[in-house]
Amino acid sequence: MRRLNKKKALSLVRDLDAFPKVPESYVETTASGGTVSLVAFAFMAGLAFLEFFVYRDTWMKYEYEVDTDFSSKLRLNIDITVAMRCQFVGADVLDLAETMVASDGLIYEPVHFELSPQQRLWHMTLLHIQERLREEHSLQDIFFKTALKGAPTALPPREDSPIEPPAACRIHGHLYINKVAGNFHITVGKAIPHPRGHAHLAALVSHDTYNFSHRIDHLSFGDEIPGIINPLDGTEKVSADHNHMFQYFITIVPTKLNTYQITADTHQYSVTERERVINHAAGSHGVSGIFMKYDINSLMVRVTEQHMPLWQFLVRLCGIVGGIFSTTGMIHGLVGSLVDVLCCHFQVGVYSLRKEGGLEEQASNDVLLPTGNHSDRQESLQLAS
Known part of the structure; x- marks a missing residue:
């Protein structure tokens, strides 16, 4: 009884076979079919190889949400060189809450404003990268992926020692500011606290020494990550x-x-620049200096690096193999049918050989009657019948 049930189960499974086996004697191989198979296998191998590189690659996913963290401090990283002596300039932050941020974390270092040849080469390379970033925004994803692997954007040290004394000031370091709109500025004179804000001791500095030519080597907000290039x-x-x-x-x-x-x-951050000459007689009022007015967006961006799952890679491989195999089979069958129709219509190739063979066979089956008078031919027909 168990054997009968087992045989029935095997028979049922055999009937459900979706891949029937055809005896080799029923299969006819052709040169065209072999050529199409080689081309199909080559395409399969090439696309599978390229798909493997797609599987190894990663991409950045951007998600947007509301930033609910307003109480924490924001780190401001600064590295700016101003073409004035350090005793003549002062840098500080004043936000909308009328809070003056202490600039104790900033270092004033006397330097030369003109760059050395190696520093100038580094600076030109950085400008070229910035130009490419404005045209190809997808390059930012590469910087995100290679963070900590890339070199920092800080200017390299000088390889020479100029004879002249330094006439510029490098202001670098970091400050912790409130998460509200504010103004970071560098202007003439050191800052002093004031009940209604703050003031700078600009009266002690000669007007002829004003020179706010500057170079921003680095300006970023938040954690300082080597390899990330910022807009400024x-x-x-x-x-x-x-x-x-x-x-x-x-x-x-x-x-x-x-x-x-x-x-x-x-x-x-994104930035918009503006510059103008202060001329009170012409109606252009203001204070000479470098002013960076910042505002914080209420939306937060979450950037996550993602990778293709293994199951999706296998599904794509199956789609490549099955799709190419089926498509090449249909194309080969369609082309073969068209060739058969054309050859049959114009009687070329194997169809002309078949026609000639048929005519010869018909001629060999015909009965040749002997020559003579009518009675002899009639007698011959009777004998033949």
Whole structure:
């Protein structure tokens, strides 16, 4: 009884076979079919090889959400060189809450404003990268992926020692500011606290020494990540006038970066530049200096590096193999049918050989009657019958 049930089960499974086996004696192989098979296998191998590289690659996924963290401090990273002596300039931050941020984290270092040949080459390379970033926005994804692997954007040290004393000031370091709109500025004189804000001791500085030509080697918000290039990195402004105001209007977007290399809370920003000469007689009022007015966006961007799952890679491989196999089979059958129709219509190739063979066979089957009079031919027909 068990054997009968087993045989029935095997018979049922055999009937459900979706891949019937055809005896080799029923299969006819052709040169065209072999050629199409080789081409199909080559396409399969090439596409599978390329698909493997797609599987190895990663991409960045951008998600947007509301930033609900308003109480924490925001780190401001600064590295700016101004073409004035350090005792003549002062840098500080004043936000909309009328809070003056202490600038104790900033370092004033006397340097030379003109770059050495190696530094100039580095600066030109950075400007070229910035130009490509404005045209190819997808390059930012590469910087996110290779964070901590790339070199920092800070200017390399000088390889020479100039004889002249330094006449510029490098202001670098970091400050912790409130998450509200504010103004970071560098102007004449050191800042002093004031009940209604703050003031700068500009009266002690001679007007002829004003020169706010500057170079921004680095300016970022949040965690400082080596290899990430910000929009203002490498910016250089040279002014021929003493009374010159440079303004940068910055919009900050909080960004949570989560890649296979790093997890950090950083901030991207966009910037709009404006500059003008201060001339009170012409109606252009203001204070000479460098002003960076920033505002923080309420939306936060979450950037996550993603990878293709293994099951999706296998499904895509099956689709490539099955699709090419089926498509080449249909194309081969269609082309073969068209060739058969054309050859049959014009009686060329194997069809002409078949026609000649048929005529010869018909001629061999015909009965040749002997020559003679009518009675002899009639007698011969009777004998033949």
